[in-house]
Amino acid sequence: MTGSAAMAHETAYEELSEFLLLPEEDAHPVHEVRGCVCRQCGGRSFKVAVMAEDEGSVRRTCVSCGTHGFIADSAEFWDDDEEIEVCACTCGHEEFAAAAGFSLYEDGESDDVRWVYVALRCESCQEIGVYEDWKIGYGPSGLLLDQV
């Protein structure tokens, strides 16, 4: 990876992180953010799909090597037979840098995850948005932070 590409990825992750940590009304506060990195090739550019009917399952596909990855517990709910929707930016572009924000329970007794937010940053126009969010609400679920 060239230096400028690495820097661009750094900027994308910083912006995604900032965006996810911004307190929002009607949303659970995000405590932890993890950037998505392809486990196969280290790529950070993805095409992203969600289930059309059900919330709570996000599949990312590495633009460089085509490897699929699932965010948090998405693999459990993904169904190839169901209709999927490919995420597209308002500008029409379909390749993104991605990060997951995790809202944790604040009782201090566990590191269980309450809610997951998946934010994508368009690689063409840099617009960031939350494309999917869902409740986890079971434990132990702290390990989901490593599944992005």
Ligand SMILES: [Zn+2]
């Ligand atoms: Zn890859």
Ligand SMILES: [Zn+2]
């Ligand atoms: Zn865009």
